[in-house]
Amino acid sequence: DAGITQSPRYKITETGRQVTLMCHQTWSHSYMFWYRQDLGHGLRLIYYSAAADITDKGEVPDGYVVSRSKTENFPLTLESATRSQTSVYFCASSGDTQYFGPGTRLTVL
């Protein structure tokens, strides 16, 4: 089915561990985005990508790494998870409009 998917949907990890959140879209959109959503802060952009092999920092990139070797995939890696990275993470892809994945709820203990 066409759309945008994220995995895992829920993840519990420990401080210091590496975690990778996956995002896959089937629309062949050039642009993809990673956001985190926290109470009181709304949506904050972590990283975005204009095309394969082109990525750029958003508002809150520290502690995160992204890659985009294929147009359809845009994984987000937390290199050494911290408790402050407990959040809901949304991936989005965009033609002229951003469409969102279902989200990943990450808890860092």
Added chain:
Amino acid sequence: AQSVSQHNHHVILSEAASLELGCNYSYGGTVNLFWYVQYPGQHLQLLLKYFSGDPLVKGIKGFEAEFIKSKFSFNLRKPSVQWSDTAEYFCAVNAGAGNNRKLIWGLGTSLAVNP
């Protein structure tokens, strides 16, 4: 810096009441404007968007929004809300109208509709 302001953080209404949520942005050039809705526990879904043309835009589920360029506003309206409209509503702006697809987001308005 460019910004989006949603004036109402929390709104409580009774069913059948009319709704208007404010959204103002700070950018003097061409903009694309969006309203998204997030139902409890779900992801953001597009309600409506404005790129050009008629400044009164109709979206899904009976929502509409009016772009007033002189006021830098894009307010969301619905004449009669339902309990199922309980959700978080986000206004977003693409300043420069599409150059990099990045959106500037408001902090959201939480709407609770009492049955």
